[in-house]
Amino acid sequence: MTPTLLFVVLAGLAAVPGLYRLLAGPTLTDRVIGLDLLFAVAIILSLTAALLSQRTVFLDVAIGLAVVGFVATLAWARLIQVRAGGESE
């Protein structure tokens, strides 16, 4: 089961640019993109936790993370649109 620990390290490495974009992105859109990447890393880490512990509970966590990430991105997109002054639709 050692490759799973390598998966954790690689996914954590992929989280670093996402965190950088989240903190230092020039525009609000860049920060939301960093958040998207962090959600993807979180889903992969959750699946890895399911593989490590052999429990299906973490798969439910991954499904919940996917739904929450979808709603969060939609809300941020709406906020960006409203802040730019486009109240249409």
Next chain:
Amino acid sequence: MSAILGWLICGLALAILLIAALGVYRLPDALSRQHAATKATTLSLTLFALGAGLLAWDATWTWRLILLVAILFAALPLASHALGRAAAGSNEVE
């Protein structure tokens, strides 16, 4: 055999995730960063779910992973479209 294939597919998914992270770090403007973040991430998550399903050869895992991939395929294009349209409509990106 199935286990080796599962490890290989999971490793490929993580390599694609790292490439997506590199794209988010390196690409010049917000819309191209979003292009890197969305498409490569979708492929990576789907491949990782496939690899996990091959590793744990079990029906309860398979159904949950199929549900996860279905939710991702429905949600990620919609979310990225909404975000891209909002970003193009605001005048921060050009």
